[in-house]
Amino acid sequence: MTDASSLTPLDPDAAAPAGTQTLMRGLAVVQAVADGARDLKELCARIGVARSTTHRLASCLVQERYLRVLPGVGYVLGPKLIELGFQAREAFPLATLARPYLDGLAELTGDTIHLAVRDNDEVLYLEKIPGKKGLEMRSRVGHRMPLAATGVGKALLLDADEPQWKALHRVGGPVSSRAPGGQQGWEAFRERMRGYAAQGYAFDLEDNEPSIRCVAAPVRDASSGIVAAISVSSTVPYMSLERMDEMVPAVRDAAMRISAELGWIIPAAASARPGRPAAS
Structure with a gap:
């Protein structure tokens, strides 16, 4: 069963880590969710980053709608990716x-x-x-x-x-x-x-x-x-x-x-x- 506490986004005002490494890690989180990772433990295992950092990255992605959290399911891809996908196809x-x-x-x-x-x-x-x-x-x-x-x-x-x-x-x-x-x-x-x-x-x-x-x-x-x-x-x-x-x-x-x-x-x-x- 998914650990609900591990899926709760942090304070929206919390600053996201900065830098190219952070960008690559954030993209890795999105890819891991696309590949089926549903909770924080699995995300950490997939991207090889500490739990606290992974939680913060995932929370920022939820806040920006690149991911979402479904009760009883966990992390899934968010509506922002759908929007961008259609824009990319039209472009x-x-x-x-x-x-x-x-x-x-x-x-x-x-x-x-x-x-x-x-x-x-x-x-x-x-x-x-x-x-x-x-x-x-x-x-x-x-x-x-x-x-x-x-x-x-x-x-x-x-x-x-x-x-x-x-x-x-x-x-x-x-x-x-x-x-x-x-x-x-x-x-x-x-x-x-x-x-x-x-x-x-x-x-x-x-x-x-x-x-x-x-x-x-x-x-x-x-x-x-x-x-x-x-x-x-x-x-x-x-x-x-x-x-x-x-x-x-x-x-x-x-x-x-x-x-x-x-x-x-x-x-x-x-x-x-x-x-x-x-x-x-």
């Missing part, structure tokens, strides 16, 4: 945050790079970096395409349920039958989506535009929800099925790096994966 639009990683992926692959978000039943393209191989695609910034027919659209739908997949397939599914097996009906689409959802990426196998293939991956924010997707696209001569498989790690890596910029915590298993290519 750096998604396309701005993503651009360095998109540029890195473009340099790595030489292919066309897209960044897109969901807009109702469609994909809305926010960014496009043309490839270096002289081919043109009809996509452009501000352009919309059906979710179910595009690689980025499928990546945006990886967390959706099957009824939603079916509804979107019905209104704007793949317009061709160029995927392996030549079938683009609902059952074939569902099986492909099940595989993509399990693997965390999606392909466009000429579903939307003749001779165009792409590898796509979702971008997540701090809530772990999918908020965008990126893709690498090229024509069939440059994008064999073997090359598509080889490019998956790089595309997923770039998507995870953008996700980290949005506050998503990369799972340990993903970050520890050997041989993950850098996208920047």
Whole structure:
């Protein structure tokens, strides 16, 4: 049970310690609470500072609303951090945050790079970096395409349920039958989506535009929800099925790096994966 006396903030008029070391310790307290520390004893153990100093730091953070104290729970992150998080997100639009990683992926692959978000039943393209191989695609910034027919659209739908997949397939599914097996009906689409959802990426196998293939991956924010997707696209001569498989790690890596910029915590298993290519 949490020691209530250890959570009571000091006198608001009490002066906080000064200096860079104090700043770093205060940030360490916030991080410790974010990692699950709930009482003073646990905070002291996490940051390695004396109880009195830790108490004073935590009290100042509560006073300034960076932390709060919940009865029966202990220290939790405070409303000031929520406010700052939204301000930080608004200050750096998604396309701005993503651009360095998109540029890195473009340099790595030489292919066309897209960044897109969901807009109702469609994909809305926010960014496009043309490839270096002289081919043109009809996509452009501000352009919309059906979710179910595009690689980025499928990546945006990886967390959706099957009824939603079916509804979107019905209104704007793949317009061709160029995927392996030549079938683009609902059952074939569902099986492909099940595989993509399990693997965390999606392909466009000429579903939307003749001779165009792409590898796509979702971008997540701090809530772990999918908020965008990126893709690498090229024509069939440059994008064999073997090359598509080889490019998956790089595309997923770039998507995870953008996700980290949005506050998503990369799972340990993903970050520890050997041989993950850098996208920047």
